Amino acid sequence: DAGVTQSPTHLIKTRGQQVTLRCSPISGHKSVSWYQQVLGQGPQFIFQYYEKEERGRGNFPDRFSARQFPNYSSELNVNALLLGDSALYLCASSSGLAGFTGELFFGEGSRLTVL
């Protein structure tokens, strides 16, 4: 079975541009969470979607937005890119929200470099 897949794996943007990152969860999983991992730090929670509704938002500016589609895939959008947005963006899926159904399975991430 396919795991969580993310695209693109690597991308380079310049300041002020916009980027869209994509995530396909494990088949049957209805929850998708997004995390930002800056080099040398632990992942930071950005968004969670469950059943196409936003269920949580981390401490990120409004330049960050996300959505979940009817097939449970998800997109993360970042507008007006800053140098500090350079990071590994991780997507994780789970079948539910809590307990054993809430266990997160992570993709390998999208590495964004902003020049």
Add this chain to the structure above:
Amino acid sequence: AQSVTQPDIHITVSEGASLELRCNYSYGATPYLFWYVQSPGQGLQLLLKYFSGDTLVQGIKGFEAEFKRSQSSFNLRKPSVHWSDAAEYFCAVGARSNTGKLIFGQGTTLQVKP
């Protein structure tokens, strides 16, 4: 404030030696606790988790962790380290009602000497 602290940024151990990685957390209620491992350029893989019950939990790859409520700690251990264990290790906590919003520590990089 909710937080996770991994006091050791970098640890080096010899192959075959024992390992303990420390994790302390600050959380309003008893959280769910996790340890993840990340190899270079890879995503995160779950090593083990604590939800309830026995405070000593066993995970994959021979790892175990002990939850100590009184110390707000969840330290990771392995009796004999293998060269393939070299990676970055993250402790994380999450609410019992929703484990999709995890709070991670800054990570501990493990180097294994031959």
